[in-house]
Amino acid sequence: MTRIFDLLFSFLGILFLWPIGLLLYVIGLFDTGSPIFVQVRVGKNKKPFKLIKFRTMNVDTKSVASHLASQASVTKFGGFLRKSKLDELPQLINVLIGDMSLVGARPCLFNQEELIQERDIRGVFNYLPGITGLGQINNIDMSTPVKLAKLDAEMLQNLTLINYFKYIIGTVSGKGQGDRVGK
Template sequence: MIVALRNTICIFGLILISPILLISAIFIIIEDGYPPFFIQERLGINEKIFSMYKIRTMKKQTPQDGTHNVNEKYLLSVGKLIRKLKLDEFPQIVNVIRGDINLIGPRPGLIMQEALKAERVKKYIYSVKPGITGLAQSTGFDMSDPKKLAQVDEIYIKNKSPKLMILIFMATFFKMPREILKRQLKLDEI
């Protein structure tokens, strides 16, 4: 019942956002050609590899690495706006519907991010489904510091609740919930 409701909401959301995604895809094609979307292998629950869908914000010849390691020169000019509005993440709604990920959870890492994988294994992060957005992403932690990221993921798992998930969702888009999360969970101490 809950999965059916979640999928219905996701499908409705995807339909609502599809005109904006289509416009984004057209701008990407104009600037850098096909394809406007890309599929990337990620680590999911129990370290299971799955294919994650995204809107492409980088040039086609960009090295295959985490975005925090890639030079800004590879970013498409339209990609900056797409990232700022978080439009590049919306195709992952398909991953939610498929059951690969949740809306909220630890962000799935790239297979090649060995340091992050090692830190997450130590903290049992792979025992939960990853998400489109998570506590770390909504509060400013990224994959450039694997140890801190795994710590924040662990805090999410230990404090997981409907209230926390709603706050994380809101903090993904708005500053005030972000500050509440940081204060309540003492994230500035990490």
């Protein structure tokens, strides 16, 4: 049932938000010279997929989980994108093509072995990863893999249509700060 809403909302989001996306892209060109960031992440059934985001860090930043990256890597514009969660806007494409859902466990990197193991034990990879979820609106990020995996599993096992909308509304209204960046 949520897939129908994923398709509808991602299509409408792309249709109506493309002017904002274009503006962010142009500003991103001046900020980093390469405004789109594509990274291979762990998807449903642990299959790789290419996650699309607006770049928030310098181009030469090492590909690690946000909490392991240096705060100095985040550009000023990138800080704004992260705080406003607009860096996630291109992921509507991932949702539309079926790599992600609007709601689900945030997709991790393949080098985040502890999180992958904890999520695997709890069946989290049986579901599409999401742009937002219970962890994001409660400020629980990938720096606490056991806690996050437990929360992800709880969210997915109890995901109702009401909760689906609750997590989306919570994210859009500014609840949660997104993934924290290291020192």
